[in-house]
Amino acid sequence: MSSKPSVPESSTPVCQETKTESMECENETGFLLHQRLREHALSVLGCEPYKIPHDLEALLLLRRKAILQLLRSHTYTENKVQKINRSYEIIKSVLGRAFPPKHADCQYYIAEHTVNTTKVSHPLIRAVSTCEEKNAAWKPQMEDVSVLIDHYGGKTGTCFIGLFDGFHGNFAAQVTSKExxxxxxxxxxxxxxxxxxxxxxxxxxLAGFDTLFQEMCEDNNTGYAPPVLFSVEDNVCDPERVHRAFAKAFWKMDRLLGLGRDETSRIRWSGCTALICLIESTAKARKSEAGMAENGNTIGIPTNQQGRVTGMIHIANAGNTHAVLCKNGKGHHLTQDHSTSNHKERCRIYQNGGKISVHEPHGLVEGLTRATRGLGHHGDPLLKKCVIPVPSSLSLPIDDSFQFLILASSGLWDVLNKDKVVTTAIEILSSHSELSQDRGSMSNQASVHFSKTELPNDLSINSAETGTEDNNFVLEVIQDSQPEENTLTNVTARVEEHLQMQNQYEILAANISKTIVVMAMCAGSRENISVTVVLLPGCDSYLKK
Structure with missing residues (x-):
């Protein structure tokens, strides 16, 4: 009988002091955050929700029982023991304390994190926020890299978002995010x-790389299969062209990483998984069309036949970095799982002569990584023949039922599923009734749009203050029954209302991304965690309730 390692009383120190950036957290968000942490911790310890042990002795019994059950099972891993220990410490901190705690009480769970909210002048994007956590207890450096490009390719109403999860260093992720x-x-x-x-x-x-790609032909081994065509109008690209562009770009990027520029290791070069998202808006809204293209197949995300299509989302991923869309309150995966938990990927690796270790529940490719697709890894021939740079791509039309998009690295998805993440985001959206009231009051007023170029000098929007030039403002003062409402004072007030509403969206996006990262930390994640939240027009439906 194989012996299993003994588990100490608590393998996770709770008195460790860490210096963190102090951040203010709104009351309702702090309450929801701690409620989620407590609920998850009780579930891990095998206790019913809201039934907290009455003292420390009863809590210790729950912890010991959970560990004994794990030792008797065939699914024992150190990660699961870590989850139990973290859950024990969460409930222990609740005993004898006021509820909910201040944000400073969560310092142990967030060691080093940053929240970046970027202003985007896109008609379909309300706000974008990214929260990054190094997870210093397990990772010595941050290997995740995210990128956001507004007015991508010089086009108004086009935004490029990328998330790259590094492996064996952050060099490949850094270079990929730029090139x-x-x-x-x-x-x-x-x-x-x-x-x-x-x-x-x-x-x-690009001219400097011409010699490297001169042997490349149109039908190179990119693994690309032509997808179903859409009849797309206005300034939106055909999905077939976008998917082919994604496949060729991934192939080229992998070749560039093969040059080994600035790589320091002679044994194994760095690599990364990649997730990119291109959001395009249409000049005119049109009726929604059935079907969604995904490398030649249609997928099971329902399309609102009565809705207005206002743009397109194009997604491509290689690896276990994923994107989830919330549509009508339900989460949908937009990416394919390229990891050892995918049966098809395992078969492909075995057919290519690769090996999968049994150190983890689903194993590691050549004993190193769960990702079966990605970019780089050129320093390791055995790993490179298994981890291929072939993306899976998908395109779907955007309508009014699209509420938000969440892009996250494997550090999140290894410990939380899409339903938990989406439910948390929805509850945070529902808790912010202030934004709903602001939006409702604005809808009852005259429809006024503003343009920086046409505003009076004293009302011009300073790009240094707003962070970006809002191209959605077009001055069209619609005459009301009362002409005095179109005075300069009302114009100024409505500009301020718009800026305040935009600020509320940014706060919402930041709170969602931060809360999800905290949940992943408390769930026992051992990887870097990066979460990007993109609020779409459909999120207004929750704010109006």
């Missing part, structure tokens, strides 16, 4: 009647 968007843009700009443009600086960079 992959340019490679994708190069491919998109080549098609006839394309409205994408490449800057002269980017053209110089």
């Amino acid at each position: 992959l968007p340019i490679l994708v843009l190069e491919q998109l700009s080549k098609y006839p009647s394309s409205t994408y443009s490449v800057t002269s600086e980017d053209l110089k960079m």
